[in-house]
Amino acid sequence: MTTVPRPLALLALAPLLAPLGACAPGGAEGASDTADDGPAELVVEPRTSGTSQLLQAVSPAGDGVVWVSGHGGTWGRSTDGGLSWTTGVVPGADSLQFRDVAGFDARRAVLLAAGTGPMSRLMRTDDGGATWTETFVMDHPDGFLDCMAFVDDRRGWAYGDAVDGGLYLLETRDGGAGWSRVPASALPEALESEGGFAASGDCVAPDGEGGVAVATGNGSRPRLLRGSGEAEWTALDLPLTAGPAAGATAVGFGADGFAWAVGGAIGEPIEGPRVALSSDGGASWAAASDPAIEGPLYGGAHISGVDPESLVVVGPGGIAWSPDGGGAWTAVHDSSHWAVAFGDDGRGWAVGPRGRITALRRVR
Template sequence: MRRLGSTRRRGRTSRAVAAGVACGAALAALTVGPAEARPLVHGAHHWELKDTGTPAARFRGLSAVDRRTAWLAGTGGTVLRTSDGGASWRNVSPPGAADLEIRDVEAFDARRAVVLAIGEGEASRVYRTDDGGATWTESFRNTDPKSFYDCLAFFDRRHGLAMSDPVDGRFRILSTSDGGRSWRVLPAAGMPPALDGEAGFAASGQCLVTSGPADVWLATGGGAQARVLHSADRGLTWTATGTPLPAGDPARGVFALAFRDRTHGLAVGGDYRQDRPSPRAAAGTSDAGRTWRPAATAPPAYRSGVAWLPHSRTAALAVGPTGTDLTTDAGRTWRTIDAGSYDTVTCTPDLSCWAAGEQGRVARLES
């Protein structure tokens, strides 16, 4: 979308699940902090800012591997990587990418990652590294001036998709089966027609998300209805469902999705303009996105990122320029726990959560 711009594995042990429940309970004790600087919170957990040394960059792309390893992608073609929990960051930006807007990153580990640069025509590109960013290979460059790629998501280390705003009336999907080394455009026959003005938001790298080996969801805005499209066959065929999130304007829609399994998901968004209210900025589903219920108490403003807490069935975080919100009832109610500005958020199986945004801001949830 000509404006702005994945889910992680579930727990495998009862100890991890218990730890996730405890983490959610501790977060529920947090209260909002001051509107500037570091959050002032009461409780066991809080966002702790990590100095990236890049105050001019805005990081809308974030992929955390675990508590120690995370990748960032942002303005000016910037890609950073940490392997010590954010104590230090290494600039591993692709050569010659300074004029690009890199809005999404999907990391498989500390060495292997794929990033997506967005924009019209050849500005949309995909790069892959296998050596921690020491070298990059450009694996895709868009040559269709009608395409504008927004988001990237992987099912596993080999299979992934990228989505473009509609081309000839339908969203365009790229597919890879070799970890992002090569890409092909999927047939458009299985994609329902786009609404007038409908597109995706390259706001947080979360407008395209996956769960399990074949399910993927795509978030839209800009049309008469804010919709979520779902595919159960890795992007070959799709169904579209309307949501109760704000719509009917190019600045409104679903900005981010998160699924903790193939049936339970969350959607957040609203109107990204600072002077506009965003009622009904969150919704949830328990049937893989066939229906969406509005939050009884939604976040108070537009939110661009969302993530389930590790190994929790009910707790999740949503972030945006005006704060972080927490739900402990699977998205029915939300309350603000921090007033810092973040664009995207993610959590990892080893009980860590990260957030990133403007002015080089990156934080990790700490106790």
Template sequence: MACGAALAALTAVPAQADEERTAPHWELKDSGTTAVRFRGLAAVSRQIAWVSGSAGTVLRTTDGGASWRNVSPPGAEGLQFRDIEAFDARRAVVLAIGEGEASRVYRTEDGGATWTESFRNTDPRAFYDCLTFFDHRHGLALSDPVDGRFRILSTGDGGRSWTVLPNAGMPAAQEGEAGFAASGQCLVASGPKDVWLATGGAARARVLHSADRGLTWTAADSPIPAGDPARGVFALAFRDRTHGLAVGGDYRPDQTSPRAAARTTDRGRTWQPADRPPPAYRSGVAWLPHSRSAALAVGPTGTDLTTDGGRTWRTVDTGSYDTVDCTPDRACWASGEKGRVARLEH
């Protein structure tokens, strides 16, 4: 079945047991490894996807996951590649997270055959978590607070060079507030200038919004619980400049995660809790392609679907995934621990 039809079937509520057995599902693709956790995912199309993760690993497929090529940057074995953004089969930008010089950005223009290190953090107080692009040229990367404010890195040339933006337009951070480098979705963009960042770890879990590519920001409280370094908003997804979703919770497996999802219909100025949230912590979220109301959320204990814009969620899979991404040609991909990579199939 074509993926577009599979997505349409996924949003329908099955009426018969036979229909449930043939419902769309995640089909695991053999990545060739079980030793890497892929928290970074860039889905370009139904055929092309990139994943990045632990041990400095970057993989790429151009045949829908039938085969994967290890295109890891040489000498990066000690790095944690928690986020990757790809423009096509040849061009990608990958972020290594960590304190001080562990935070780096690499860029490739030849499908990963060669990489150029375009940024290495030299401030021991900075810790970069995730990055996003507005288009093929303009992008931002997010660091945890430095001098009491989140730090934003900016590029205007596709990731070839980076500049730290002034922080005068950034609201003060709360005590203990930070971003989560769990799925590459703590910083997301929609349109040419709008960008949102997700926080946790402090008294309140917040979502900050900028309408000028990171120069000035406004902060809004979310209903997702915080108050602990392990709790907050872990991932965001915006289908346009107005409608957004937030997911998170408490990433510790022995802790419950009530109210682990929220939605906005006013560009993130206000957030409403889901009437029926996912049953556990979720680290990744993505709108289904060309849908105004359907989205997927993923986490270590399963995948949940909403068909009403984030008001209610229902579990549709119990496999472990850290992040999810969907493409304009109606494909959805997910990745996570033990080398797990999957594509939505029927």
């Protein structure tokens, strides 16, 4: 059964519902070609993961290291730029859904499991996945973690659906070895039923200014929460489809003020924008042209080092990309993918059902 992402308030609608994910390139295939001598294309190439589980997140860690995570307690790692993969199951965790992963290097990574109450957990490895240490178990019976992001190998945040009328955000300052809750009083007031989508792991992202941005959904309007341990947290509305089981699923920040947010309606079809763009670092937003694939968008990623930024989005309808930062779109794959990420060399990966890993390469 294919899992559908969704916030805590919708848990009764389906046995598996909530998104996460991210990834990194490298390997012997060479760097992407960004010369100005012809139209750009996005090349897609299937990879063998070694697992049949739904993969929901991917994270680049530099030097050809890429981490992935998924259902059935599954984690995976490549050390050759995604050409080959090692996958495994965390002992005793085969009932958990690892909907996000953050990789720091070939040895260090953090996993986020999404689920109600104690099914939401955080784990860390310091030996390349040989052993995992549980560092947090959800401390609220109705809590539901959605995604996480690190601004460096020490400071990070994990976001979850609102509980008891307050936003839920965890913070770590030691690389995920320990977590503490950000007081709800320090955060903007939660909208009714506001939460996140544990679809790609990208509903939290570094904002390029030392803090993070959180994309929310399921409330009366999608919002972008933004702040850090030192700065006041603020909230800004996003021009995306709104309502129950709708809103923003992922957000990201590129160079020169370029930022993007994606989403849609996860449940019943709802007409409305699925991509929003910013040219001023997230201070203001406008709806973008509609991508060339159907259904909600679970994740997105920009390709670093390209001007204007190229943008790739994924969802149950496949993979679409825009070489001009969200102006025009082309569908490049029609199979379901849940998460996508690119490394600094312009190469990326998208992951999805049945252990699917698709390598992405921008060429001219």
